[in-house]
Amino acid sequence: xxxxxxxxxxxxxxxxxxGIWLLVLLAVIGWGVYAGAVVLVKALNVTGLNDYFGFGLFxxxxxxxIGLGAGAFFSGFLxxxxxxFFPALKELHKIINLAVIIGFVCYTGALLVLLLEIGQPLxxxxxxxxxNVHSMLTExxxxxxxxxxxLVIEYVPIVLENRKLEAIKPVHIFGHTLHELMPLFAxxxxxxxxxxxxxxxxxxxxxxARPFAYRTGFFIWPWTFFLFILSAVASGPAFTALICRLMxxxxxxxxxxxxxxxxxxxxxxxxxxxxxxxxxxxxxxWAMVVAPDFGFKLTDFYRAPYGMWLLFVxxxxxxxxxxxxxxxxxxxxxxxxxxxxxxxxxxxxxINRFVMSVQAIAIPVMPFDRWEFYAPTMYEWAPVIAMLAxxxxxxxxxxxxxxxxxxxxxxxxxx
Amino acid sequence: MSEQGHTQSGVRYGMVIDLDKCTGCMACSVACxxxxxxxxxxxxxxxxxxxxxxxxFHLQNGKDYPDYQYTYLPRPCMHCDSAxxxxxxxxxxxxxxxxxxxxxxxxxxxxxxxGCRYCIVACPYHARDFNWWDPQWPKPMESMLxxxxxxxxxxxxxxxxxxxxxxxxxxxxxxxDGTPLKDVTYTxxxxxxxPTEAISxxxxxxxxxxxxxxxxxxxxxxxxxxxHTEPKVYYxxxxxxxxxxxxxxx
Numbered sequence: 203x204x205x206x207x208x209x210x211x212x213x214x215x216x217x218x219x220x221g222i223w224l225l226v227l228l229a230v231i232g233w234g235v236y237a238g239a240v241v242l243v244k245a246l247n248v249t250g251l252n253d254y255f256g257f258g259l260f261x262x263x264x265x266x267x268i269g270l271g272a273g274a275f276f277s278g279f280l281x282x283x284x285x286x287f288f289p290a291l292k293e294l295h296k297i298i299n300l301a302v303i304i305g306f307v308c309y310t311g312a313l314l315v316l317l318l319e320i321g322q323p324l325x326x327x328x329x330x331x332x333x334n335v336h337s338m339l340t341e342x343x344x345x346x347x348x349x350x351x352x353l354v355i356e357y358v359p360i361v362l363e364n365r366k367l368e369a370i371k372p373v374h375i376f377g378h379t380l381h382e383l384m385p386l387f388a389x390x391x392x393x394x395x396x397x398x399x400x401x402x403x404x405x406x407x408x409x410x411a412r413p414f415a416y417r418t419g420f421f422i423w424p425w426t427f428f429l430f431i432l433s434a435v436a437s438g439p440a441f442t443a444l445i446c447r448l449m450x451x452x453x454x455x456x457x458x459x460x461x462x463x464x465x466x467x468x469x470x471x472x473x474x475x476x477x478x479x480x481x482x483x484x485x486x487x488w489a490m491v492v493a494p495d496f497g498f499k500l501t502d503f504y505r506a507p508y509g510m511w512l513l514f515v516x517x518x519x520x521x522x523x524x525x526x527x528x529x530x531x532x533x534x535x536x537x538x539x540x541x542x543x544x545x546x547x548x549x550x551x552x553i554n555r556f557v558m559s560v561q562a563i564a565i566p567v568m569p570f571d572r573w574e575f576y577a578p579t580m581y582e583w584a585p586v587i588a589m590l591a592x593x594x595x596x597x598x599x600x601x602x603x604x605x606x607x608x609x610x611x612x613x614x615x616x617x
Numbered sequence: 618m619s620e621q622g623h624t625q626s627g628v629r630y631g632m633v634i635d636l637d638k639c640t641g642c643m644a645c646s647v648a649c650x651x652x653x654x655x656x657x658x659x660x661x662x663x664x665x666x667x668x669x670x671x672x673x674f675h676l677q678n679g680k681d682y683p684d685y686q687y688t689y690l691p692r693p694c695m696h697c698d699s700a701x702x703x704x705x706x707x708x709x710x711x712x713x714x715x716x717x718x719x720x721x722x723x724x725x726x727x728x729x730x731x732g733c734r735y736c737i738v739a740c741p742y743h744a745r746d747f748n749w750w751d752p753q754w755p756k757p758m759e760s761m762l763x764x765x766x767x768x769x770x771x772x773x774x775x776x777x778x779x780x781x782x783x784x785x786x787x788x789x790x791x792x793x794d795g796t797p798l799k800d801v802t803y804t805x806x807x808x809x810x811x812p813t814e815a816i817s818x819x820x821x822x823x824x825x826x827x828x829x830x831x832x833x834x835x836x837x838x839x840x841x842x843x844x845h846t847e848p849k850v851y852y853x854x855x856x857x858x859x860x861x862x863x864x865x866x867x
Contacts, residue, residue: 245771246732247749252665254743256734321732321747321772325711328731332711336702339710339735411697411704411741411844497843497864567741568840569862570676570690574665 207366209605212614213455220602227595234588237581241318248581252574257559259578260319263586264312265402265555267593268346269430270548271312272438274305274353275395278388280469293465296458299360299606300449300597301442306353307593313350315589338404345398352391356384364603396431403430406558413496414503415562417488425484426558432480436473437551439466440544447541449601456613467540471528474547478521485517505573508561516557520550627799629698629721630779631821631849632808633831634691636859638815641689646671648810649693652780654762656752656769668746670694670777671807678858688859691816693807694744694777695840695848696723704846705736705745714774721821721849722779730773737774741844745776779818780805821849838863 203217214220240248251258281298285291294301317323329343362368362377400423406415407424417424443466450457489500504510524543533539560576600606649655649671661667674690696716697703703723706714713730716723737745751771754762762768765782769775780803787803799820808816819826828851831837836853840863854860 245750246747247666251734252663252749253737253746254665256737256747319733321734321774322730322770325729325731328711328713328729332713332729334707334710334712336707337710337735339708339733343710405708405735408708409704409739410699411739411841411846413844495843563738567844568674568743569864570674571743 204603207364207603209365209603211611212605214602215453220598223598224595227591227598230591231588231595234585234591237584238314238318238588241581241585242323246321248579250576250578250582252576254574255560255563255576257563258576259582259586260315261559262552262556263589264315264319265559266552267308267312267589268402269399269434269551269555270437270441271305271308272395272399272434273301273440273442274308274356274438275349275388275391276435276438277301277442278356279392282385282388283392290465293459293462296462296607296609297442297446297466299604299608300446301439302353302356302360303597303600303606304442304445304593306357307596309346309350309353311589311592313346314592315585318585338401338408341401342398342405345394345401349391349394349398352387352394355380355387356391359384360600360604360606363605399431399434400427403427403558406562409562412562412565412567413493413498414565415558416492416496417484418492429477429481429484432473432477433551433554436470436477437547440470440474440547442466443470444541444544444548445597449597453601455610457607457610459609459613463540464534467528467534467544470544470547471525471534474521474525475529478517478525481517481521485513503565507575508564512553512557512561516550516553520546520553524550626719627820627822628719628801629821629849630696630784630818631721631828631832631851632693632779632805633817633828633837633851633853635815635817635831635853636688636690637836637853637855638813639689639691639811640813641673641675642812643673644810644812645691645807645816646673648806649777651761652763652766652806653778654752654766654768655775656748656750656754658750658753666747666749668748668775670744670746670775672743676859676862678856678862686856686858688854688856690852690859691807692742692744692840693850694723694779695742695846695850696721696777696779698847698849699845700847704739704741704844708735708739709733710735720784722781722784723776724778724781725774725776727767727769727773727775732772732774734774741841741846742848745774747774748772780807840864 208214249258277294277298280291281294317326320326329340333340359377359380362373368374368377403426404424407417407419407426409415417426419425419427443463446457493500504513524546527533527539527543564574564576566572646669653670655668655670670693672692674692676688676690678686698721703716706716706723710733711729711731714723714725714736732747734747737747748769748771752768765786783803783805787801788798791798791801802819805818808818817827817831819828821829821832823829831853832851834853836855837851838860839848839851842864852863
């Protein structure tokens with residue numbers, strides 16, 4: 203029924219099956235929209251947030267999804283910026299469209315959830331009008347919105363490659379022109395993204411009166427600024443590869459050459475290894491120098507349910523272990539180990555964002571203060587799950603109607 | 618310039634709370650609620666969502682009878698004087714909270730606050746509260762609101778202002794009387810209401826003021842001095858365990 207819209211030479215599932223899948227996603231999105239509307243109408247008292255936990259699931263989800271969406275800017279930087287010096291990176295061409303789409307959905311989804319996060323959503327624009335140049339959040343607000351615009355510009359030419367749209371000559375010319383300009387947008391996005399990934403880390407790192415979060419640093423940037431950038435570039439490409447693999451499993455078709463995964467594995471290995479080493483150094487310095495200066499011991503920071511296990515899972519299970527797996531060339535050739543390592547890498551980033559935003563404020567700083575526990579309510583879970591459903595929806599529609607994998611046709615000739 | 622790198626105006630309002638005099642009667646907290654139009658809900662049992670500018674903590678020495686001791690610790694906003702910025706002001710993305718360099722008072726502009734709660738997260742003293750609901754007062758309390766203090770809408774942060782409106786009133790009077798503004802003194806509602814006169818308030822830069830004298834007392838200490846937040850609220854206690862407790866006990 204919709205064959206005319208599907209890219210030439212590739213197979214897609216029957217429209218009714220696709221329609222049912224869309225209906226499921228739309229139902230989840232509807233649930234999230236309802237919950238979001240309740241938050242806007244009844245205010246944040248329907249959430250699990252309180253005066254101890256000013257940040258909660260919304261911020262954690264935003265930080266995590268933006269970190270995982272970093273595959274767009276980093277792949278773009280490698281492909282458009284560095285591939286002329288390192289030709290091996292040209293292989294990323296086969297997955298760059300998917301990386302852009304994932305970045306687009308991650309950032310636009312995060313912006314939608316951010317709208318719910320502030321107590322006065324109608325004043326959201328004050329961030330641009332009354333900007334405080336000293337605030338890391340200001341940097342985040344400017345860079346994320348600018349980069350979201352860049353991602354829209356990067357996504358448009360992919361949309362314009364649709365068979366029917368491309369048949370319209372002015373649209374074809376416009377899309378082609380945007381393609382020509384893509385290196386410029388990709389590098390602009392890289393610049394913006396480096397800053398806001400870092401600023402998101404800086405949000406916690408500059409809190410000099412919250413010893414769990416505070417880090418010393420370089421000039422105005424705390425070490426968390428650099429660690430967030432590194433962790434994002436270490437997990438973003440891994441997340442792109444994971445999504446691609448998931449799409450292959452769901453569709454039963456090979457979408458990219460295995461060499462693309464191998465290249466991403468090498469990139470992730472380098473970035474993750476560097477990140478893990480620096481993260482361990484940072485943690486040791488924080489535990490042995492920074493925190494004791496404030497009168498804290500490492501054990502002061504960990505108590506159930508935010509126990510020491512979080513530190514071990516984040517650094518050892520989701521940092522050292524995947525880095526060790528990926529460092530072994532033979533292990534990288536085994537899909538289960540390769541994608542398992544990618545998944546652990548991504549999980550580590552999610553835990554890191556949770557730790558730096560929620561656990562960081564669970565620790566009572568005043569000695570006669572008490573530990574509190576934060577439990578998100580349905581009104582927080584629903585918009586976050588709906589955001590994931592929105593991501594799945596855009597990716598699904600894009601995959602069905604747009605030629606996002608240039609090698610798909612050749613790789614599936616027999617089928 | 619001050620030691621902390623601030624423009625020095627000759628005025629630095631600060632507070633000294635004598636814990637040896639405090640009976641924990643909470644008159645300061647009640648006076649603060651009434652003076653500053655702090656809203657409340659029919660059920661205030663959720664203490665992590667109630668708005669209390671002057672919170673009273675119950676401190677214990679952790680020992681059994683007969684060595685057991687306790688004290689009460691009223692906690693207003695510390696109006697931190699830390700170098701460059703207090704922990705809460707520089708993080709605000711919209712400049713809704715700032716320190717007045719002339720007086721050292723950390724204020725909050727409610728109509729500008731976007732409710733991101735970054736300042737709440739940044740404050741180690743939990744001195745900031747968020748308006749989780751629309752403010753409401755049961756009848757006839759609405760007609761008893763203080764006309765000199767604006768009420769706050771839901772979705773914004775609020776905090777102790779050292780009764781800044783009283784300062785403005787005192788300054789207006791001083792201006793009309795021809796008195797130098799730096800000599801203006803006033804008393805916040807909490808200090809006025811304290812039946813044991815445990816709370817003193819004044820200019821910390823005036824060597825003759827009561828607060829300056831008390832802040833130099835051997836019993837004086839500040840909460841979490843190690844964090845370098847330089848709070849302008851001092852406490853007095855003759856008990857060393859209280860001093861130790863206020864500095865993480867290490």
